[in-house]
Amino acid sequence: MSTLDRSVVEKVAGLARIALSPDEVDRFTAQLSVVLGAVDRLREVDTSAIPPTASVLPVDNVMRDDIVRPSLSLEEVFRNAPSRDGDHFRVQTVLEER
């Protein structure tokens, strides 16, 4: 498994959409390398015949009837919005016109 260096931390922070300061990149690189070193010990465990556990519950799918129920009002939904435009959340341009 790979050791962590600054460029990996920067790349993964980009994937996670988190802006980091250069100081944070340094600190997290050092700290997460130690954590990954401890986590890497799992390689010692033979799991060739072991199925994964995603959930401890003894159920697969839980189905319910598709019944229309009351939901939150638009006012309630928008109450916490940082920026609103009528019945829409206002954000910056996603796709530029060419």
Added chain:
Amino acid sequence: MSGRLPRSAREAVALLRKRETTALELAEIAIAGASGDRYNAWLRVSADHARAQARAADARIKAGDDSPLLGVPWACKDIIGTKDIETTAGSRILQGYVPPYSATVVERLDAAGAVMIGKTNLDEFAMGSSNENSAFGPVRNPRDPERVPGGSSGGSAVAVATGEVIFSLGTDTGGSIRQPAALCGVVGMKPTYGRVSRYGVVAFASSLDQVGPFAQDVETCATVCEALFGADANDATTMRLPAESLRMGIADGVKGMRLGVPREYFIEGMEPGVERAVRSALKELEREGAELVDVSLPSTDHGLAVYYIIQPAEASANLARYDGVRYGLRVAGPDLGETYRRTRGQGFGPEVKRRLILGTYALSAGYYDAYYSKAQKVRTLIKREFDEAFKRVDALVTPTSPSVAFPIGAKVNDPLTMYLNDAFTLPVNIAGLPGISVPCGTSDGLPVGLQFIAGSYQEATLFRVAAAYERIAGGPMEVAA
């Protein structure tokens, strides 16, 4: 009524029934205590809301209602959504967020007539074992204010340890109820995965999270669980099981019970005072008629690694929703992508960022099999070992935490050392089992916690053995000054 609350729900309800106090009087005592908070345990005291609930409870009491939590003051960890009352998860990214609906657990306690006094401090998004990761400052331990209360539900543990409320709710993903309960000298309980609805609770690691109670005594915890347990159409992970009394065995004692002592929980690095207190508790349980059984759970040692893959991986998916679009903080940048990055860069604290990077890394292309898939397989091994053990024993007994409360600042720069605080509690979440921490004496004057673990859905057994030990220990610990 003096200026102090009764110490259990049973005592409170008895006083209310005899008309020796009113729910409003209990609420005023709790509001005054919470408002005079010296440990930064409270983020918000919702006094008007509490008084309105107390008046409604008094009306029900007058009409002859004798529900077991009616009029009982409680505190809510600020990761559990409360309609019209700000809910921050201890994070700047949710500062000012006012939920338009309440979590199912809050609705159930509302229906039971319990009186919510306010919201308690926590590690940001429940990520931490010391409560030093809150965006709103660390919580202090009332047994020694220079020390941490444990985490992540530190505020809820402190609000009970000081007697400011009779019970509180926390969430437990890897020990966040049991470990602070141990460090503060109160009882804290994590139910079986699937027992309690998480609807309206800020999600952290969805295959591990459960909501559970703190109280000074075991019976109050059992009473709260009776109100919380049960299927919820809004949370498909809640199991449909018949309602049962969790208190019926509470006076039965441990005579004839088989209690497993897993040798992997008595490791090097455990503080000698903790080991002494726990060994002495084991002897007392034996003297009361329990049979102690030597048990081995060989994969225990891998629990931490499994947990620190699965938990941050799930967190990285759950916390993707905080993007500054629909609610919460927005820090505008020159374009949408940069707005996301700045919002999350400034809105999340260091521990949350560390875990999101770790989780994103573990799930990223090329590493998924080596980390996430591998951890899920070792998770199977850990669960199987517990399942095997519960064929031979009624419950397991272990220390809750390898250490007592440590000084504020002692472990903040060393994440791995901090993570080891949860080495004895997180295997229980990995296997989805119920666990409880009960005060078990002191080491250098600081509380030690004894953890009992039972098989899935065996909470009645868990409360029986925990209550038996509580009697052996001479009842709940003194209220912290």
